Amino acid sequence: xxxxxxxxxxxxxxxxxxxxxxxxxxxxxxxxxxxxxxxxxxxxxxxxxxxxxxxxxxxxxxxxxxxxxxxxxxxxxxxxxxxxxxxxxxxxxxxxxxxxxxxxxxxxxxxxxxxxxxxxxxxxxxxxxxxxxxxxxxxxxxxxxxxxxxxxxxxxxxxxxxxxxxxxxxxxxxxxxxxxxxxxxxxxxxxxxxxxxxxxxxxxxxxxxxxxxxxxxxxxxxxxxxxxxxxxxxxxxxxxxxxxxxxxxxxxxxxxxxxxxxxxxxxxxxxxxxxxxxxxxxxxxxxxxxxxxxxxxxxxxxxxx
Ligand code: HEC
Ligand code: HEC
Ligand code: HEC
Ligand code: HEC
Ligand code: HEC
Numbered sequence: 097x098x099x100x101x102x103x104x105x106x107x108x109x110x111x112x113x114x115x116x117x118x119x120x121x122x123x124x125x126x127x128x129x130x131x132x133x134x135x136x137x138x139x140x141x142x143x144x145x146x147x148x149x150x151x152x153x154x155x156x157x158x159x160x161x162x163x164x165x166x167x168x169x170x171x172x173x174x175x176x177x178x179x180x181x182x183x184x185x186x187x188x189x190x191x192x193x194x195x196x197x198x199x200x201x202x203x204x205x206x207x208x209x210x211x212x213x214x215x216x217x218x219x220x221x222x223x224x225x226x227x228x229x230x231x232x233x234x235x236x237x238x239x240x241x242x243x244x245x246x247x248x249x250x251x252x253x254x255x256x257x258x259x260x261x262x263x264x265x266x267x268x269x270x271x272x273x274x275x276x277x278x279x280x281x282x283x284x285x286x287x288x289x290x291x292x293x294x295x296x297x298x299x300x301x302x303x304x305x306x307x308x309x310x311x312x313x314x315x316x317x318x319x320x321x322x323x324x325x326x327x328x329x330x331x332x333x334x335x336x337x338x339x340x341x342x343x344x345x346x347x348x349x350x351x352x353x354x355x356x357x358x359x360x361x362x363x364x365x366x367x368x369x370x371x372x373x374x375x376x377x378x379x380x381x382x383x384x385x386x387x388x389x390x391x392x393x394x395x396x397x398x399x400x401x
Contacts, residue, residue, distance in 0.1 A: 129219040133226065133240065136218045142245035144280060153245075155346035161243040164211045165226075166235045168352075173211065174238055177230050180207060191310070199227050206312050210299040212241055213252060243299075252298060253287045260288055293321060296334040301401075320396040330395055337395055351399070360398060362391040 130136035146153040156162055167173025185193040185203055193199055200220045208215040215222070229237040245268075253269035254260045263269065268276055269287035276284040289295045301315035302322075321334070338348045342355040349356055366387040373380045392398060 127217075130217055131219050131221055133218075133222050133229075133237065136214065136222055137240040139217070140214055140241075140244060140246045140251070144278065145245045148277065149245075152346045155344070156245065159347050159349070161348065163235075163239055164243045165238040165241055171233060171235050171238075174230055174233065174235065177204075177207065177226075181227065181230075188310070196227050196231065197224065199223050206305075206308065206310060207314070209305070210301070210314065212243070213299070214247065215241070248295065249287075250281075253290070253295075255289060255294060255298060291333065291335055293318070293333045293335070297321070300334075315401040317396040317400045320400075324397070325395045332395060334395065360392070360394055362389075362393055364389040364391075 130139060142153075160168070163173075165173060165177070167176070181193070181196055181199055181203075185191045185199065186195065191203065193203060201215060201218055201223045204223055204226060205216060215226075226238070228234075249268045249270065250263050250265070254263050257263075264283075264285070266281055267283040267285045268278070268281045269290065270284045271286065271290055272284070273286045274284045276282055287295075297318035299315070300318040300321075301313070302319040303316055304311040304313045321330075337359075338350070338356075339345055341359070342353075344353065344355075347353075351357055351360065364387075366389075367384060368387075369382065369384040371380050372383045
């Protein structure tokens with residue numbers, strides 16, 4: 097029996113395609129959904145990084161990224177999640193949420209796509225745990241989940257996955273290819289965007305999230321960076337100003353930091369005083385002309401978010 101060559105080519109190409117697809121799913125797929133909050137936290141456990149990268153870990157632990165579900169103060173972000181549910185979701189006719197118990201992952205992703213992107217890998221049971229923790233003001237529980245080392249150096253390290261491949265669980269992504277001393281991630285792979293603003297831009301907002309059934313808007317810093325700072329001749333990256341300039345590294349501070357405050361605006365005040373004859377009854381009165389010029393020296397509009 098002779099098998100036509102074209103048939104073989106099709107079978108062969110099909111096999112290769114299937115291989116690629118399986119690889120794609122194995123590497124890029126999210127596998128089984130985490131059933132508990134602890135299971136999701138364990139999947140992205142960055143505790144081991146502390147052993148060898150102590151200084152970086154400490155800086156990160158003081159950053160906003162380490163409490164991205166809780167926020168500043170007593171829990172500004174946590175409190176706003178509650179507002180989303182009670183004043184948003186529960187009042188919107190078509191949201192599918194009548195009471196807090198109805199909240200699913202898809203509802204939380206409205207915020208978590210930036211505040212906790214790995215939440216997309218969790219089941220709706222985890223949504224219930226999060227909602228309960230929000231109601232109980234349980235910051236400790238919510239802080240088990242955050243934008244930690246494995247989010248920037250693995251899960252969200254690659255944006256163009258069809259070009260650069262899907263992030264691998266057994267590698268961390270840094271500035272160059274090589275071996276990595278760690279047991280769980282024995283390789284360092286070069287992340288093409290680690291020094292680029294787009295790495296930060298994926299969560300720092302362009303405007304309304306049009307891809308969603310219910311677009312929301314929070315941070316818009318990356319939008320103003322792209323459309324105002326860059327066109328006006330700005331040439332620094334987020335990393336240069338927030339990590340390098342004042343050697344703040346992974347603390348990535350903003351207005352709560354003195355050096356960053358100082359670097360934020362140029363203020364030029366010009367005062368000219370004179371006497372002015374207003375009218376007959378009030379006569380000559382002293383008057384001052386105050387000119388204030390504020391120049392934003394950051395890479396985006398301020399304040400934001
Ligand atoms: C047993 C020690 C050890 C552990 C654990 C460890 N690392 Fe490393 N890592 C190193 C050493 C050593 C280097 C190379 C020197 C350096 O860049 O600090 C390195 C390099 C890196 C780099 C590349 C830096 C570059 O040049 O761009 C990244 C990224 C990184 N580690 C992230 C992590 C993360 C994330 C974790 C936790 C999941 C982790 N490491 C756990 C020891 C470790
Ligand atoms: C496009 C990504 C994105 C989305 C979507 C998003 N956020 Fe944010 N959010 C950020 C970033 C980035 C910051 C901090 C930076 C800033 O101020 O620009 C922030 C800041 C905040 C702050 C202030 C934090 C503090 O500690 O003071 C609160 C509160 C907040 N977000 C709540 C929410 C809630 C609730 C939702 C959903 C309704 C949401 N965000 C949706 C990215 C986002
Ligand atoms: C919000 C994103 C983000 C998080 C979270 C993050 N990193 Fe990084 N990390 C970066 C970026 C960006 C650079 C590269 C900075 C540069 O060189 O421009 C970097 C650089 C590094 C480097 C190499 C350069 C250096 O400073 O020695 C190591 C090692 C590293 N990170 C480890 C970690 C560890 C460990 C954690 C968790 C404690 C962590 N990172 C959390 C974004 C992040
Ligand atoms: C995975 C999403 C994500 C990535 C990637 C990310 N951020 Fe953020 N960032 C956030 C969120 C969410 C917040 C606000 C957390 C909160 O307070 O609720 C934040 C807060 C901040 C803040 C405010 C800190 C403060 O003191 O108020 C700065 C500055 C910042 N990020 C800089 C960066 C830089 C620089 C990068 C890239 C190297 C980066 N971020 C990458 C999500 C992200
Ligand atoms: C030219 C330097 C510079 C560049 C570039 C820059 N920033 Fe900033 N950024 C600052 C300074 C300075 C502040 C402090 C502003 C203040 O005191 O209000 C700041 C503030 C912030 C804040 C807090 C905003 C708020 O609510 O007031 C966030 C978040 C932030 N930057 C993220 C980013 C991200 C993400 C990028 C890249 C897309 C970036 N920055 C690029 C200098 C820069």
